[in-house]
Amino acid sequence: MAAGMEGSGFEHMGLDPRLLRAVAELGWATPTAIQAQAIPLALEGRDLLARARTGSGKTGAYGLPLLHKLLSIKEASPALPQAVRALVLVPSAELGRQVGHALRQLSAFCTRQLRVVDLCSQSDPAAQRPVLMEQPDVVVGTPGRVLAHLGGHSLSLRHSLELLVLDEADLLLSFGFGDDIKALLCHLPKIYQALLVSATFNPELEALQELVLHNPVLVLPPEPRLPGHSQLQQFQVRCGTEEDKFLVLVALLQLRLLRGRALLFVSNLARAFRLKLFLEQFGIPACALNSELPAASRCHVIAQFNRGLYDFIVATDEEGPVETPQRQARKGGSLGKGKGKGKAKDKGKAKAQDPEYGVARGIDFQNVSAVINFDVPPTVESYIHRVGRTARGDNPGTALTLALPEEHEGLTRIEDALAGENGQSMLQPYKFCMEEIESLRYRCRDAMRSVTKQAVKEARLREIRDELLNSEKLKTYFEDNPRDLHVLRHDKPLHPAIVKPHLRNVPDYLVPPSLRGIARPGPRKRKGPRVLRGPSARRGKPAARGTRNPLQSFKFSRHGAKGQAVPTP
Known part of the structure; x- marks a missing residue:
């Protein structure tokens, strides 16, 4: 089936017309290899383990079936209460913003029906809670951020989640998120569709596959690395x-x-x-x-x-993650051992x-x-x-x-x-x-x-100082402590x-x-x-x-x- 679909366009995949309109606006003429193989299988409700190289269109490969499934659920049951039905886990905040933007582009012509929220757009968890209380349809975030909201009861997935996506799954493990993912799975329902996509496969993914996927289909487009x-x-x-x-x-x-x-x-x-x-x-x-x-x-x-x-x-x-107290408390988990821990240990200089x-x-x-x-x-x-x-x-x-x-x-x-x-x-x-x-x-x-080394050190400190001066969180503090603001503003480098x-x-x-x-x-x-x-x-x-x-x-x-x-x- 995948081979036959590769020569066809998006219009032959059975996608919602509103999604096809968005695809046309984005200028996607034909599906990429990963999209041609993954989209039809995902639309059938199958769990997928997909590998494709960077820049091959993986976001579209899972984004289009994800949005199509949510639209189908809403049309089939209009009286269904609003809830978070799709979760996309990413390894970095930068990628989270990118994925959120891509999903909003694909749902541009159905914004009244679907709402996408990425938890990476704001660094303050308190500012994210009101958005989550509105029950968006899709949530994008790193495992650590999602888990924090699940523990804080501002996000609930146990009775509503229909689809889980792990984007760049190998990086999720190498960034040390293995323990977070294992803890997060305890908050999910027993039955849901899961899509695991990555640019590379490694032995650590096998443990994650056993936890997340059920009878998955392996999608390996014939392409070089x-x-x-x-x-x-x-x-x-x-x-x-x-x-x-x-x-x-x-x-x-x-x-x-x-x-x-x-x-x-x-x-x-x-x-x-x-x-x-x-x-x-x-x-x-x-x-x-x-x-x-x-x-x-x-x-x-x-x-x-x-x-x-x-x-x-x-x-x-x-890419070494910082060992947070929450992550240290969960070090006993088998999924957190290996590559992620080694990186954190080896990169002691990256504590900040x-x-x-x-x-x-x-x-x-x-x-x-x-x-x-x-x-x-x-x-x-x-x-x-x-x-x-x-x-x-x-x-x-x-x-x-x-x-x-x-x-x-x-x-x-x-x-x-x-x-x-x-x-x-x-x-x-x-x-x-x-x-x-x-x-x-x-x-x-x-x-x-x-x-010089001193010039490099002062350049790094200058960036942090500028970040403090422009921080909205510290605005009130500086109003109450003008002397600190004055000192920070006039702290000039000695050896630029x-x-x-x-x-x-x-x-x-x-x-x-x-x-x-x-x-x-x-x-x-x-x-x-x-x-x-x-x-x-x-x-x-x-x-x-x-x-x-x-x-x-x-x-x-x-x-x-x-x-x-x-x-x-």
Whole structure:
């Protein structure tokens, strides 16, 4: 049945006409592979265990049958009292907001019949209680938030729940939510339909499957773990030193050889701030996604990036949950053992981080042309989740990984795991002549010296201070304690990173000879929509967005006498 449905449109699936209208408004012409297989089975009322890669349309695969089932229940029993009949569990607050927004888009033409509420839109549980008391049809939230409301009696599911969805189920476990899920299941009825979707399968999911699913159907669309080479180009650069990493990045960004917007992934939050401050030395506006700030602040940063206020966002995949007292009290549960606990133990430095933080996967960064792994991902799965932020849908994308000698072993594991059928690595060496950018090295060193450890520490404290000053919760406190407000406002950093204006511009004599006419050095201006530069733009023709490899103009080969480096076509 799934194979037959894959070539058909949404209109042949038996979905409610109002949902089909919303699908048409969203521009979904045909179902994706996961949607073609999962939607008909879910409409039959079957429990599903579905796997599909990031960006393949999993939200639509469970969202459409979920909304259709609720509409059918209401039409069949108009006198049925209002109640929460669908629950969607997500691993992070950012993903919760995204899922809530997607479900509201799909139910845009039946808002009178269905109401969707995501508990991640507000961080204050007290503000969420009145919304839950109105009994929305669908609730989206992390297991911790949902469990808090179930324990506080502002949410009841035992006699009303019809459908349970676990989105990014493997992350729910790796984030340490296993104990929360086990406790949450005690508040659910004995019979309900369950859909478990994930980008990867691992042994820990088997325990969750036994608890949640009843005689499930396994949905595994025939697709690679990442898009093919025609859509996603993956490169690697093996750098000799840490300074070489920063030098390559400066050349890519300051010479404007990287077109479009990019995500830069690093190993931890301190390095994220160091990289952000380093880029600011060259007048390159970038933002760091700070896991120490509340979810609302992080979502605001993501929204600014999606609106084009920043071209570059620096993020980490530090996904270790904080050990809350409630979670510690439930440590004896079998489902909470293993990966989640190990991460919490290993990441002792992340105590101040939001337990619902997670960036490598789930968040819908829009129009991302490239992902740069400034630090090699710790695992193959982490690489897949990072790189999955680009080449989404039918859009092309590029991934570039920078590796130090001590990171080569991890990079080799990733290459072996993602090797093609003939054993060929998908991460092609990105060959260029380092001598060509040696003229930029002293500027790179100058910027690196300015970004001290103390400057990084004070930049992190400044973000937290600004968050306190803008907090609505502390508004009353500051009114009663004006001295504290005065001290906080005038608490200036003692050792900030000193920005040197001369680094913003690249003189012509520093541009490598082989890149003259290709590079676009100069300060970045954020006025109006971004125009992608390319050869067609220089001929007076508009450059097609996303049709070229963002790194193509920086690929070199050796030709001619004396090893002259020239651009390859």
